[in-house]
Amino acid sequence: ASGSDENDVVVIGGGPGGYVAAIKAAQLGLKTTCIEKRGTLGGTCLNVGCIPSKALLHSSHMYHEAQHSFAHHGVKFSSVEVDLPAMMAQKNKAVAGLTRGIEGLFKKNKVNYVKGYGKFLSPSEVSVDTLEGGNTVVKGKNIIIATGSDVKSLPGLTIDEKRIVSSTGALALTEVPKKLVVIGAGYIGLEMGSVWGRLGSEVTVVEFASEIVPTMDGEVRKQFQRSLEKQKMKFMLKTKVVSVDTVGDGVKLTLEPSAGGDQTTLEADVVLVSAGRVPFTSGLGLDKIGVETDKAGRILVNERFASNVPGVYAIGDVIPGPMLAHKAEEDGVACVEFIAGKEGHVDYDLVPGVVYTHPEVASVGKTEEQVKALGVDYRVGKFPFLANSRAKAIDDAEGIVKILAEKETDKILGVHIMSPNAGELIHEAVLALHYGASSEDIARTCHAHPTMSEALKEAAMATYDKPIHI
Numbered sequence: 267a268s269g270s271d272e273n274d275v276v277v278i279g280g281g282p283g284g285y286v287a288a289i290k291a292a293q294l295g296l297k298t299t300c301i302e303k304r305g306t307l308g309g310t311c312l313n314v315g316c317i318p319s320k321a322l323l324h325s326s327h328m329y330h331e332a333q334h335s336f337a338h339h340g341v342k343f344s345s346v347e348v349d350l351p352a353m354m355a356q357k358n359k360a361v362a363g364l365t366r367g368i369e370g371l372f373k374k375n376k377v378n379y380v381k382g383y384g385k386f387l388s389p390s391e392v393s394v395d396t397l398e399g400g401n402t403v404v405k406g407k408n409i410i411i412a413t414g415s416d417v418k419s420l421p422g423l424t425i426d427e428k429r430i431v432s433s434t435g436a437l438a439l440t441e442v443p444k445k446l447v448v449i450g451a452g453y454i455g456l457e458m459g460s461v462w463g464r465l466g467s468e469v470t471v472v473e474f475a476s477e478i479v480p481t482m483d484g485e486v487r488k489q490f491q492r493s494l495e496k497q498k499m500k501f502m503l504k505t506k507v508v509s510v511d512t513v514g515d516g517v518k519l520t521l522e523p524s525a526g527g528d529q530t531t532l533e534a535d536v537v538l539v540s541a542g543r544v545p546f547t548s549g550l551g552l553d554k555i556g557v558e559t560d561k562a563g564r565i566l567v568n569e570r571f572a573s574n575v576p577g578v579y580a581i582g583d584v585i586p587g588p589m590l591a592h593k594a595e596e597d598g599v600a601c602v603e604f605i606a607g608k609e610g611h612v613d614y615d616l617v618p619g620v621v622y623t624h625p626e627v628a629s630v631g632k633t634e635e636q637v638k639a640l641g642v643d644y645r646v647g648k649f650p651f652l653a654n655s656r657a658k659a660i661d662d663a664e665g666i667v668k669i670l671a672e673k674e675t676d677k678i679l680g681v682h683i684m685s686p687n688a689g690e691l692i693h694e695a696v697l698a699l700h701y702g703a704s705s706e707d708i709a710r711t712c713h714a715h716p717t718m719s720e721a722l723k724e725a726a727m728a729t730y731d732k733p734i735h736i
């Protein structure tokens with residue numbers, strides 16, 4: 267059915283960027299085909315990223331709560347154990363249900379779905395080696411590259427997805443490793459480290475830089491690291507991994523200080539390599555049609571998501587910008603709106619970032635370090651969850667809200683939240699920043715009591731005046 271009839275839009279890649287672009291294009295009345303090689307839709311995010319990781323974070327949190335918190339709430343039972351196959355099955359069920367859901371949305375919106383590996387023959391033709399073993403050529407007036415990203419490996423290291431794993435292997439381990447070493451203290455490493463730590467692994471995180479999650483506000487980062495350390499996560503910062511070798515049943519890492527110095531060794535049952543992700547364009551034939559990329563291999567696009575080749579666009583992890591699912595989705599919608607002759611817009615400065623550990627850390631806008639670097643006069647308003655009645659009521663009061671606002675105008679520049687559910691709480695702040703709100707706007711907005719959201723209101727009060735409850 268894809269065959270030779272020409273599409274208005276062809277999307278290569280069915281991740282959050284690609285599938286959202288395809289649905290939006292079809293909704294705008296454009297004849298659309300989406301090509302995906304994986305066999306299921308949803309991309310990295312749904313199959314081996316956001317969704318399975320959140321499933322395991324939730325399950326492992328429940329186990330941790332059962333072990334460490336329930337008794338304080340007067341809920342007692344004699345023993346609690348982990349059934350790892352059942353935990354994995356619930357994760358797999360969630361993933362399978364959601365990927366099928368997207369296929370349903372494709373049908374509903376009349377997006378044509380071609381399963382196979384796409385490569386450019388020309389700027390308006392994609393040859394697809396189909397999963398069934400054939401080949402078909404898909405033609406389109408506009409082609410959107412949404413091929414996403416892949417795990418970044420490290421030199422001299424082979425990922426076998428059993429003992430030396432990427433996030434994909436870490437989402438599917440068949441037993442709880444006694445010792446887990448995580449290479450890279452970004453959000454993926456910390457989330458997966460949390461999962462296995464809660465299930466019983468001794469977790470050591472090795473990081474080349476002097477800090478964990480470099481994009482985080484420094485003050486919040488310090489509290490966050492302390493919180494993870496309380497959960498028994500160990501950190502070796504400013505440490506370089508020299509080599510990783512499988513020895514017997516385990517793995518031996520050779521380390522040295524990032525600045526150089528004496529080598530040490532570290533043993534592990536499983537090593538997770540989470541040192542970043544790289545754009546994925548392998549086998550796509552970009553050179554054949556002359557699409558420009560930067561040194562990191564990211565496709566260069568203008569503000570309309572157009573590459574240097576007319577009719578060829580790119581969105582999501584394969585272009586510069588935050589490598590996040592919701593950013594890819596926004597790109598997809600805006601790109602298609604431009605193609606349809608409408609206006610589209612994505613503000614990369616207001617893409618929220620969330621680390622889904624416990625507590626979660628969520629932020630939008632600028633960090634205090636960034637505000638300082640801009641040379642803007644600013645005020646800081648903070649409020650601890652220890653003084654928030656709902657957090658106290660549920661005995662889960664670790665964390666803080668921090669708001670940065672311009673001194674002269676009170677306009678909010680950045681909001682940082684560490685708390686349970688911070689990833690949900692942040693959106694009030696995202697909206698406020700989009701509307702150019704002042705901290706007083708939030709402070710004078712009636713917030714329901716008792717909610718965690720009240721901490722944001724109080725931090726806003728603290729920014730230009732005084733909070734009530736501390």
Ligand code: FAD
Pocket residue numbers: 278279280281282283284301302303304308309310311312314315316317319382383384385412413414415433434454546548549550581582583584589590591592593594622
């Ligand atoms: P992808 O999701 O990578 O999709 C690209 C798709 O294109 C893939 O399915 C691939 O098979 C297909 N493809 C590639 N080349 C071809 C070709 N030539 N022909 C046909 N098909 C092709 N982000 C968040 O926002 N929140 C999170 O909580 C979060 N958690 C994560 C946890 C983990 C463990 C990982 C690894 C990532 C996480 N991310 C998260 C990041 C998120 O997954 C990505 O930002 C997002 O998936 C990018 O979407 P995309 O559509 O650009 O690319």
